[in-house]
Amino acid sequence: MMTKFKNTPARKAGQIRGLVIEQHVSEWFRQHYSDEFEEADNYRQWTIPCAHDFKLNVRGKIHLIDVSGPHKDGTFGSYIQKPKDGVDYHIVTKAIGFASWDNVDYSQGFEMLGVVHKDNYTTELDIEKLQFTLSKFLTSIGLSPSNLD
Numbered sequence: 001m002m003t004k005f006k007n008t009p010a011r012k013a014g015q016i017r018g019l020v021i022e023q024h025v026s027e028w029f030r031q032h033y034s035d036e037f038e039e040a041d042n043y044r045q046w047t048i049p050c051a052h053d054f055k056l057n058v059r060g061k062i063h064l065i066d067v068s069g070p071h072k073d074g075t076f077g078s079y080i081q082k083p084k085d086g087v088d089y090h091i092v093t094k095a096i097g098f099a100s101w102d103n104v105d106y107s108q109g110f111e112m113l114g115v116v117h118k119d120n121y122t123t124e125l126d127i128e129k130l131q132f133t134l135s136k137f138l139t140s141i142g143l144s145p146s147n148l149d
Contacts, residue, residue: 017104021069021093024110026054029065032147038062051086058142064088068121070098076113077125089137090116092130 030037036057042050052064068090070076076092092113097105114130115137135145 018067018069020106021095021110022053022067025067025091025093025112028112029054029056033143036143052088056141056143061141063141066090068092068116070094074098075124076127077123078121087118087121089118090121091134091137092116092125092127 026037033056038055038057040050040052040054042048051066053067054065056063056065064087066087066089068076076094092115094111094113095104095106095108096111097108099105112134113127115132115134116125116130117132120131132140135148138145138148
């Protein structure tokens with residue numbers, strides 16, 4: 001996700017690494033919920049700021065989804081410059097082979113740890129106490145969790 005608040009070289013490097021996770025999760029939803037999946041407002045226009053990474057249109061209700069990976073130290077949560085508007089849910093995801101941002105084995109795959117509503121997305125998330133499991137999130141917005149592997 002591109003933000004308009006802070007784009008230092010370190011932030012840009014983090015954005016590039018985050019795109020790997022974002023693309024994996026987006027593609028999973030595109031494959032498993034193709035009728036509901038919609039691209040982000042800035043699809044293929046990544047220099048335009050956009051708080052969400054993709055949308056789910058469930059019976060006419062649009063849910064704006066952000067894919068949230070770990071910070072460079074491995075913790076999860078928002079950051080001060082992250083826009084508060086333009087997102088409904090954050091899907092907390094990690095690369096299974098994550099040791100640190102300079103030591104990630106992406107070939108091991110990814111894990112969607114859970115989902116947090118925008119009102120509960122804080123700077124420090126306890127990943128053991130996320131608001132929704134992926135299954136409960138899908139059910140809460142009207143999708144069947146039967147596509148979970």
